[in-house]
Amino acid sequence: xxxxxxxxxxxxxxxxxxxxxxxxxxxxxxxxxxxxxxxxxxxxxxxxxxxxxxxxxxxxxxxxxxxxxxxxxxxxxxxxxxxxxxxxxxxxxxxxxxxxxxxxxxxxx
Numbered sequence: 001x002x003x004x005x006x007x008x009x010x011x012x013x014x015x016x017x018x019x020x021x022x023x024x025x026x027x028x029x030x031x032x033x034x035x036x037x038x039x040x041x042x043x044x045x046x047x048x049x050x051x052x053x054x055x056x057x058x059x060x061x062x063x064x065x066x067x068x069x070x071x072x073x074x075x076x077x078x079x080x081x082x083x084x085x086x087x088x089x090x091x092x093x094x095x096x097x098x099x100x101x102x103x104x105x106x107x108x109x
C-alpha cells in the first residue's frame with residue numbers, strides 16, 4: 001500500500017524523534033479527488049479509534065479507512081524525499097496508477 005524510499009524514511013524519522021509525545025505517527029490522508037486526481041498529504045498526528053497503523057521501514061503510518069480505500073484504488077502510494085537544493089527540499093507523493101482525468105466538464109484542461 002505504501003512504498004517509502006530510504007531517504008523519506010530517514011526524514012520522517014527525524015520529524016518523529018523531534019516530537020515529545022511518542023504516540024505521534026505519520027498520518028497519510030486523502031482530502032478528495034479533483035481534476036488532477038486525489039489530493040494526498042502527510043501530517044504528524046495521533047492514531048484515532050478507526051485508523052489503521054502500518055509500520056513500514058521502522059516508521060509508523062496511520063491511515064483512515066476512506067484514505068486507505070483511495071490509496072488502494074490507485075494501487076498504492078509512493079513517498080519520497082527530494083533534496084535537490086535547500087529551498088525546494090520536501091516530500092514527493094505519487095500514486096502507482098495514473099488518474100483517469102476529469103469527466104465532469106470542469107475547466108481544468
